[in-house]
Structure formats: structure tokens, C-alpha cells
Amino acid sequence: MTSAPLTPLNRLRKAWRDKRPTFGAIATIPSIQTVQIMAQSLDWIIVDLEHGPIDLGSAHAMIVATSGTPCVPMVRIAANEPHLAKRRWTSARSASIFR
Numbered sequence: 001m002t003s004a005p006l007t008p009l010n011r012l013r014k015a016w017r018d019k020r021p022t023f024g025a026i027a028t029i030p031s032i033q034t035v036q037i038m039a040q041s042l043d044w045i046i047v048d049l050e051h052g053p054i055d056l057g058s059a060h061a062m063i064v065a066t067s068g069t070p071c072v073p074m075v076r077i078a079a080n081e082p083h084l085a086k087r088r089w090t091s092a093r094s095a096s097i098f099r
Helices: 008-017 032-039 056-064 082-094
Strands: 024-027 044-048 072-076
Touching (some): 008 072, 056 072
16 A cells, blocks of 8 residues: 655655755745746745735735645745734635645
8 A cells, every 4th residue: 555645745844854955945026937937846935025025915926836836835924923924824825835
């Protein structure tokens, strides 16, 4: 009996637990096309809302752009404030990235 393939998030977590290197990038430009290209070959990508001119709508689109790839999107919020994290969490869940 074979097990089901790991989801991208679980595959990333397993690599970290096994102390294997992973490769990723930080996206600071609000470009869906750039994220689509990068997501084809990266393990993770951080959508940087702290240092880039990325609004919530663009961040959502960038997260969705990783769908169907092995890349795990993450978001860096502008400040350590619960209300900022909650808005991003809700947006990410609606994008169905937690597959």
C-alpha cells in the first residue's frame, strides 16, 4: 500500500524537520506573473507586505498564483498586530492554499 503524496505545506514541513535545505524567495513587487514563474521552481515564497507596495488584493492574487505548484506561499505582515494577521489569514484561507 502506498501513501498519498504530501501536500506542498506538509512536504515543506517535512523537509525542515529532516533538516534538508529548501529554496525560496521574498516577493516585494505586486506581480502575479512573477509569482507564477517563481512558484514553478521554489519550495516557498514570502509575499512581503512590510517592505513592498503590496495591498491586500494584490497579496491575495499572488497567493492564488501559487496554486497548482509545489510552492508554499507565506505572508510577511507590516507589523506584529493581530488585526493585520487576521485579515491575511482570512484572505489566505479563502484562496484555499491550505491543501
